[in-house]
Amino acid sequence: xxxxxxxxxxxxxxxxxxxxxxxxxxxxxxxxxxxxxxxxxxxxxxxxxxxxxxxxxxxxxxxxxxxxxxxxxxxxxxxxxxxxxxxxxxxxxxxxxxxxxxxxxxxxxxxxxxxxxxxxxxxxxxxxxxxxxxxxxxxxxxxxxxxxxxxxxxxxxxxxxxxxxxxxxxxxxxxxxxxxxxxxxxxxxxxxxxxxxxxxxxxxxxxxxxxxxxxxxxxxxxxxxxxxxxxxxxxxxxxxxxxxxxxxxxxxxxxxxxxxxxxxxxxxxxxxxxxxxxxxxxxxxxxxxxxxxxxxxxxxxxxxxxxxxxxxxxxxxxxxxxxxxxxxxxxxxxxxxxxxxxxxxxxxxxxxxxxxxx
Amino acid sequence: xxxxxxxxxxxxxxxxxxxxxxxxxxxxxxxxxxxxxxxxxxxxxxxxxxxxxxxxxxxxxxxxxxxxxxxxxxxxxxxxxxxxxxxxxxxxxxxxxxxxxxxxxxxxxxxxxxxxxxxxxxxxxxxxxxxxxxxxxxxxxxxxxxxxxxxxxxxxxxxxxxxxxxxxxxxxxxxxxxxxxxxxxxxxxxxxxxxxxxxxxxxxxxxxxxxxxxxxxxxxxxxxxxxxxxxxxxxxxxxxxxxxxxxxxxxxxxxxxxxxxxxxxxxxxxxxxxxxxxxxxxxxxxxxxxxxxxxxxxxxxxxxxxx
Numbered sequence: 001x002x003x004x005x006x007x008x009x010x011x012x013x014x015x016x017x018x019x020x021x022x023x024x025x026x027x028x029x030x031x032x033x034x035x036x037x038x039x040x041x042x043x044x045x046x047x048x049x050x051x052x053x054x055x056x057x058x059x060x061x062x063x064x065x066x067x068x069x070x071x072x073x074x075x076x077x078x079x080x081x082x083x084x085x086x087x088x089x090x091x092x093x094x095x096x097x098x099x100x101x102x103x104x105x106x107x108x109x110x111x112x113x114x115x116x117x118x119x120x121x122x123x124x125x126x127x128x129x130x131x132x133x134x135x136x137x138x139x140x141x142x143x144x145x146x147x148x149x150x151x152x153x154x155x156x157x158x159x160x161x162x163x164x165x166x167x168x169x170x171x172x173x174x175x176x177x178x179x180x181x182x183x184x185x186x187x188x189x190x191x192x193x194x195x196x197x198x199x200x201x202x203x204x205x206x207x208x209x210x211x212x213x214x215x216x217x218x219x220x221x222x223x224x225x226x227x228x229x230x231x232x233x234x235x236x237x238x239x240x241x242x243x244x245x246x247x248x249x250x251x252x253x254x255x256x257x258x259x260x261x262x263x264x265x266x267x268x269x270x271x272x273x274x275x276x277x278x279x280x281x282x283x284x285x286x287x288x289x290x291x292x293x294x295x296x297x298x299x300x301x302x303x304x305x306x307x308x309x310x311x312x313x314x315x316x317x318x319x320x321x322x323x324x325x326x327x328x329x330x331x332x333x334x335x336x337x338x339x340x341x342x343x344x345x346x347x348x349x350x351x352x353x354x355x356x357x358x
Numbered sequence: 359x360x361x362x363x364x365x366x367x368x369x370x371x372x373x374x375x376x377x378x379x380x381x382x383x384x385x386x387x388x389x390x391x392x393x394x395x396x397x398x399x400x401x402x403x404x405x406x407x408x409x410x411x412x413x414x415x416x417x418x419x420x421x422x423x424x425x426x427x428x429x430x431x432x433x434x435x436x437x438x439x440x441x442x443x444x445x446x447x448x449x450x451x452x453x454x455x456x457x458x459x460x461x462x463x464x465x466x467x468x469x470x471x472x473x474x475x476x477x478x479x480x481x482x483x484x485x486x487x488x489x490x491x492x493x494x495x496x497x498x499x500x501x502x503x504x505x506x507x508x509x510x511x512x513x514x515x516x517x518x519x520x521x522x523x524x525x526x527x528x529x530x531x532x533x534x535x536x537x538x539x540x541x542x543x544x545x546x547x548x549x550x551x552x553x554x555x556x557x558x559x560x561x562x563x564x565x566x567x568x569x570x571x572x573x574x575x576x577x578x579x580x581x582x583x584x585x586x587x588x589x590x591x592x593x594x595x596x597x598x599x600x601x602x603x604x605x606x607x608x609x610x611x612x613x614x615x616x617x618x619x620x621x622x623x624x625x626x627x628x629x630x631x632x633x634x635x636x637x638x639x640x641x642x643x644x645x646x647x648x649x650x651x652x653x654x655x656x657x658x659x660x661x662x663x664x665x
Contacts, residue, residue: 071625072625072626073626074625074626074627074628075625075626164514166514166516171596171601171614171618171622172621172622172623172625172626173428173622173623173624173625173626173627174626175626195429196429196430197429198428198429199428199626199628200428200622200623200626200627201427201428201429202425202426202427202428202429202430202603203602203603206602207516207518207600207601207602207612208600208601208602208603208612208614208622209597209601210596210597210601210622214597217497218518221497221501221502221517222505222516222517223515
């Protein structure tokens with residue numbers, strides 16, 4: 001040890017040091033002094049394709065880089081709670097209990113709508129119709145054959161073979177599962193009692209597959225399969241989709257328009273509302289907002305005023321101009337009422353208690 | 359002790375720069391080695407600390423309860439335990455004849471030559487294929503084949519399930535069992551074999567009566583290491599096992615394994631008890647694979663010393 005302190009570094013050590021420095025530079029390309037404002041977000045995977053498109057367009061427009069990591073809604077909320085990101089993304093709104101645990105007031109800003117559709121693999125893949133009770137009973141394992149009289153009753157023009165129904169659900173915890181089980185819980189009391197709603201639930205029957213691609217792949221392979229995937233995924237892959245009788249008794253085919261229409265109800269000022277089993281007469285019943293979550297007071301953790309302003313500008317852009325990118329990517333745009341509510345929420349964001357103007 | 363004596367031989371004198379570099383280099387190596395040990399201990403400690411809430415809430419009943427209900431907060435890992443054990447041992451059973459044949463072939467019949475090195479490389483290549491590729495291959499090739507088999511057998515033709523997962527696992531662990539088995543078989547002293555031949559034994563008799571009994575514990579060790587791999591395999595299994603949290607009724611039923619449920623549910627697990635229960639499964643998996651690896655390595659070490 002003494003020798004180290006006294007003498008000059010041996011040539012090997014010097015070389016090693018150089019390699020070390022080069023490595024450091026390689027692995028940390030974005031050193032803090034290299035950039036202007038860059039916003040960091042994390043959360044839901046569902047809106048990720050849309051957000052990537054929006055953030056890319058926004059970067060070309062303004063030069064502000066937004067880095068969004070699709071780690072899941074739960075992770076997004078956790079990161080926001082730890083104040084390690086500028087915004088979080090979530091498919092499920094935070095409950096009052098969760099909000100109470102947050103270090104400061106968190107705001108929900110809706111950015112678009114998504115829906116969960118039911119898809120199937122039966123010979124010829126005809127267009128099928130389901131009622132909420134039918135869906136619940138199939139997922140509860142009470143209806144096990146496609147030839148069941150109750151399926152035939154709502155699909156009189158289709159003849160079914162005696163094929164067993166293979167229920168397919170998500171194996172990974174996911175917002176898609178939450179929206180689906182939330183809907184079935186609202187529409188069917190037995191499901192509510194026996195299974196309930198959650199990102200992962202105790203499925204009474206069925207096979208689990210990972211992610212939308214996993215579920216879709218299994219359904220496509222498995223004759224007699226019945227399961228749920230995101231609308232975006234189903235539209236992209238041209239999968240058969242089932243129409244559902246909604247709360248008002250209307251038979252609704254899932255699609256971008258019917259998903260937006262699900263929000264055609266009086267919205268609360270904080271937009272924290274579940275749209276499943278919607279009261280809207282033309283709305284598709286398994287729809288949901290997806291939100292960006294931010295702190296109302298932006299001066300936390302010594303963030304700069306500039307960063308807060310850029311965040312507010314970004315949110316404004318996403319809920320207005322950014323909406324033009326939704327439909328081409330199969331997302332449902334916000335209805336006018338939701339945009340107005342979002343605008344109001346964005347205006348309430350402050351820095352050191354003062355409003356940040358757009 | 360050994361490293362200390364070498365330290366004394368090489369005096370880190372400032373007048374000999376090459377030796378000082380040697381000294382620094384050794385310290386760096388030692389430090390890297392220690393980091394691994396500390397890391398392992400830290401992993402164990404954090405797994406243990408984070409699983410405390412679940413350990414307190416469920417105690418031993420965690421292992422015997424089959425309900426896994428994140429909605430009501432009731433957690434028991436019995437079905438995952440059964441799924442893990444079923445897939446691991448079934449895959450060992452399937453892999454055994456193949457890995458044994460390869461070991462005998464590589465260790466006794468063709469120790470050298472192009473065919474031997476080709477076969478050896480191919481076997482080792484199997485170990486290098488990323489597990490997600492095995493998963494995709496399983497999903498798109500193996501699952502339809504198993505489904506046809508299930509139709510013939512008259513059981514619900516899901517295609518995915520414990521059996522399919524075991525098949526994939528068997529292919530994945532063959533290289534582990536085969537390469538160690540081959541090495542141990544090639545270590546069997548030739549004088550024993552020659553003695554058997556001189557007594558008029560055929561080659562088959564030499565293999566079954568002399569070589570295999572002699573190499574038995576080494577082959578066992580290879581199988582144990584393969585088992586350790588099978589227990590922890592995640593991605594490929596998740597894709598073909600059917601991920602049903604119910605207790606499997608037969609080897610064709612869908613099931614779930616410990617590693618697979620962690621991979622599936624960890625990212626979106628909310629609630630302290632839910633997370634903690636998943637971590638407890640991880641802790642158990644960590645301990646079991648560690649014990650299996652230690653036992654396996656101990657047997658290998660003993661065998662190599664004997665030979």
